[in-house]
Amino acid sequence: MKEGLRQSMAWVHTWSGLLVCWLLLLVFMGGTASYYKHEITFWMKPELHKAADAPSRVTPAESATLAVRELQQQAPKANAWFLDLPHERNPLIYASWTNPPKKGMSREERRAAFRTQNFTLDPMTGLRTTAPRDTRGGEFLYRLHFDLYYMSAIWGRWIVGIAAMCMLVAIISGVITHKRIFKDFFTFRPKKGQRSWLDAHNATAVLALPFHLMITYTGLVTLMFMYMPSPTKVLYGEKQNVMFSEVFPNAERVKPARQAAPLADIAPMLQQAERAWGQAPSRVVITNPNDANARVEMHRPAGQQLSNIEPTMIFDGASGALLSQATPPSTALAARAAIYGLHVAHFADTLLRALFFVCGLAGTAMVATGALLWGVKERQKYAKVIAKGGKVGFGVRLVDALNIGAIAGLPIAFAVYFWANRLLPVELAARSNAEANAFFIAWGAAAVLAQIRPTRAMWRFQLTLGAVLLAGIPLLNTLTTNTHLGVTLFGGPGLRPVAAFDIVVLLLGALLGWAAWWLGRKAKKQAAKQPAEVAQATKLEAA
Amino acid sequence: MTTLTWRYRGGVAARAVAAIGGGYVLTAIASALIAIALPLSRADAVTIATLLSFVVYTCVILWVFATASALRAWIGVLAASALLGGILWLTGRLS
Amino acid sequence: MLILSGAALAYSGFAAKGLTMDRHYADIHGRGKECDARTRLRLRTLGWLGLLLSFIACIGASGWHIGPVLWCGILSLAAWTVTLLLQYHPRKVMHSIWIGIPAALLATTLLLQ
Numbered sequence: 001m002k003e004g005l006r007q008s009m010a011w012v013h014t015w016s017g018l019l020v021c022w023l024l025l026l027v028f029m030g031g032t033a034s035y036y037k038h039e040i041t042f043w044m045k046p047e048l049h050k051a052a053d054a055p056s057r058v059t060p061a062e063s064a065t066l067a068v069r070e071l072q073q074q075a076p077k078a079n080a081w082f083l084d085l086p087h088e089r090n091p092l093i094y095a096s097w098t099n100p101p102k103k104g105m106s107r108e109e110r111r112a113a114f115r116t117q118n119f120t121l122d123p124m125t126g127l128r129t130t131a132p133r134d135t136r137g138g139e140f141l142y143r144l145h146f147d148l149y150y151m152s153a154i155w156g157r158w159i160v161g162i163a164a165m166c167m168l169v170a171i172i173s174g175v176i177t178h179k180r181i182f183k184d185f186f187t188f189r190p191k192k193g194q195r196s197w198l199d200a201h202n203a204t205a206v207l208a209l210p211f212h213l214m215i216t217y218t219g220l221v222t223l224m225f226m227y228m229p230s231p232t233k234v235l236y237g238e239k240q241n242v243m244f245s246e247v248f249p250n251a252e253r254v255k256p257a258r259q260a261a262p263l264a265d266i267a268p269m270l271q272q273a274e275r276a277w278g279q280a281p282s283r284v285v286i287t288n289p290n291d292a293n294a295r296v297e298m299h300r301p302a303g304q305q306l307s308n309i310e311p312t313m314i315f316d317g318a319s320g321a322l323l324s325q326a327t328p329p330s331t332a333l334a335a336r337a338a339i340y341g342l343h344v345a346h347f348a349d350t351l352l353r354a355l356f357f358v359c360g361l362a363g364t365a366m367v368a369t370g371a372l373l374w375g376v377k378e379r380q381k382y383a384k385v386i387a388k389g390g391k392v393g394f395g396v397r398l399v400d401a402l403n404i405g406a407i408a409g410l411p412i413a414f415a416v417y418f419w420a421n422r423l424l425p426v427e428l429a430a431r432s433n434a435e436a437n438a439f440f441i442a443w444g445a446a447a448v449l450a451q452i453r454p455t456r457a458m459w460r461f462q463l464t465l466g467a468v469l470l471a472g473i474p475l476l477n478t479l480t481t482n483t484h485l486g487v488t489l490f491g492g493p494g495l496r497p498v499a500a501f502d503i504v505v506l507l508l509g510a511l512l513g514w515a516a517w518w519l520g521r522k523a524k525k526q527a528a529k530q531p532a533e534v535a536q537a538t539k540l541e542a543a
Numbered sequence: 544m545t546t547l548t549w550r551y552r553g554g555v556a557a558r559a560v561a562a563i564g565g566g567y568v569l570t571a572i573a574s575a576l577i578a579i580a581l582p583l584s585r586a587d588a589v590t591i592a593t594l595l596s597f598v599v600y601t602c603v604i605l606w607v608f609a610t611a612s613a614l615r616a617w618i619g620v621l622a623a624s625a626l627l628g629g630i631l632w633l634t635g636r637l638s
Numbered sequence: 639m640l641i642l643s644g645a646a647l648a649y650s651g652f653a654a655k656g657l658t659m660d661r662h663y664a665d666i667h668g669r670g671k672e673c674d675a676r677t678r679l680r681l682r683t684l685g686w687l688g689l690l691l692s693f694i695a696c697i698g699a700s701g702w703h704i705g706p707v708l709w710c711g712i713l714s715l716a717a718w719t720v721t722l723l724l725q726y727h728p729r730k731v732m733h734s735i736w737i738g739i740p741a742a743l744l745a746t747t748l749l750l751q
Binding site for chain 2: 005008009011012165168169172173176217220221224225227228230231232233234235236243246247330331332333335336339
């Protein structure tokens with residue numbers, strides 16, 4: 001550690017990165033997918049596709065009225081109704097509600113109940129769509145990347161938070177240690193072994209450095225009060241809920257008056273908001289419906305600002321009068337909201353969202369190439385040992401196995417999740433849990449196989465399997481639904497997300513397939529070399 | 544090339560504890576002080592201080608590993624914590 | 639269209655900078671050859687200009703809040719493109735660098751509307 005700043009930072013970069021890289025691969029893959037969580041959920045509910053295909057000429061006000069009418073029948077005693085009105089990323093009306101919590105209901109039970117408390121309406125007919133299969137869709141992948149799974153959310157968030165902090169340290173130490181960061185800016189030299197892996201790592205990292213730094217820091221900020229409670233403790237003592245009500249003033253819910261009052265017509269309120277903003281609200285939240293203290297909150301659609309907290313207009317539910325427009329936040333609170341907003345990127349339109357997705361993939365590649373680079377470097381140290389017939393150390397073998405399990409195994413898990421969505425029987429009990437279990441069973445199998453045989457052959461096997469499973473999804477789609485590529489490519493705009501999903505998984509599958517092929521070509525090339533060299537090389541890899 | 548002596552490993556372990564554990568404590572104290580010192584409303588102060596805490600933590604961790612010895616790292620973290628902690632205690636805000 | 643010209647400007651800017659670097663210059667003009675000081679200064683200035691104009695185009699397209707975010711994404715894409723091209727088709731980089739000029743004209747026209 002006495003060797004100077006660059007060397008100490010190189011050491012920090014290696015270890016802060018290596019210790020958490022496999023978890024980070026899960027977080028990055030899940031998070032990157034989450035930018036399209038709505039589209040993924042829609043793809044995973046083929047029952048809704050027909051309704052989405054017909055172009056909707058229904059106004060937002062009409063959609064909202066339809067939804068409220070249905071909610072009055074379905075959930076008149078709910079304590080809150082949530083309406084997502086049709087917009088370009090989702091052409092259907094989605095409504096959900098929460099009931100007053102029953103005594104003795106655990107959080108898990110309330111969450112499970114909430115997942116059933118919703119319906120989807122076709123705006124053209126005003127009727128419910130065919131009930132979609134029970135699936136969590138893209139929400140599973142979204143939650144996975146910070147709550148993890150099979151553990152309480154708090155545990156998951158702490159584990160991911162620690163990994164994120166390690167990543168932040170890795171980024172900064174990486175920048176400090178990168179000696180030729182400007183000279184090597186555009187450098188990529190393939191076919192040079194360790195050098196090439198380093199170039200790939202640098203290219204995916206440095207050339208999207210603003211994104212990586214942003215996504216890591218903003219990720220920590222999303223749960224910052226949990227990770228760093230000391231400022232709250234010192235200013236608010238134990239009254240954390242007071243802090244939340246001051247920092248998030250618009251989240252305050254007014255209590256019901258316990259006095260019945262019919263809900264006023266939604267449409268004029270919605271139209272008033274539309275006039276004020278120049279566009280219709282995307283979301284309507286009605287608290288205490290049919291109560292004297294009912295409130296109707298109109299939310300402005302995302303796209304104008306970085307903050308994820310959209311301005312709202314709040315109406316009195318019983319009279320329809322405008323009560324307040326949400327006050328603009330202070331600079332500090334606006335900054336926090338903008339930082340949070342950058343992470344979730346609600347504001348991103350089609351192009352920008354695609355850029356976020358590509359940068360997320362680059363982040364995944366950055367972590368993967370870093371882990372692979374470590375393995376290649378360490379393996380070199382064992383060259384002499386291997387030439388004498390020895391084996392690599394425990395560390396190298398473990399890292400190799402973990403690399404296969406995460407880099408090649410995770411795509412298999414994602415693919416299996418989508419396959420399970422198409423193949424599991426629709427009436428299966430706890431179906432959404434089964435889909436999630438399928439994800440982890442596949443990942444577990446891949447990881448265990450990798451531990452048993454962390455060889456080049458295992459790499460090729462898993463990459464090929466991932467390629468076949470991912471690229472096979474569009475084909476699976478033709479066999480299991482009516483909205484496969486043959487239909488969606490020529491259908492209405494409502495089905496474009498389904499087509500896009502099929503195309504993206506096809507491309508990702510092709511990418512994995514190319515990787516498997518490239519590994520195979522390398523092996524063939526080595527076989528064509530001198531026998532002595534081959535023996536050396538195969539020993540190096542088999543050890 | 545650093546040989547993996549026990550002394551080396553001990554140094555690394557000592558720095559790791561200083562950085563991760565000591566660093567977290569130091570960051571918590573520093574963030575609390577920033578929150579108190581900022582001439583803003585409570586909500587604004589708590590927000591800015593918490594936002595900055597991750598920057599502070601990163602800097603502490605990097606410093607612990609960059610500084611010349613594990614001993615210096617520990618002295619630095621302990622001294623800074625004691626100093627800032629003392630100031631924090633003097634503000635009378637610790638409940 | 640504005641975003642497209644912004645992307646072209648970013649590409650052009652990075653290409654200009656990349657070509658002045660010893661390694662990439664030598665790849666095109668021969669081993670050991672280095673860019674002379676005048677050309678280097680000219681290309682690097684044009685490079686920075688391209689990046690600046692690309693920034694303005696992005697602000698024009700998406701405003702002061704979302705524009706910079708868009709610009710960062712565009713920069714990354716452009717940088718990756720230049721990197722791959724400099725490795726596999728370095729001469730094409732040299733020939734395509736001029737895309738920045740029509741892009742700048744297009745961007746200016748659209749911004750002045």
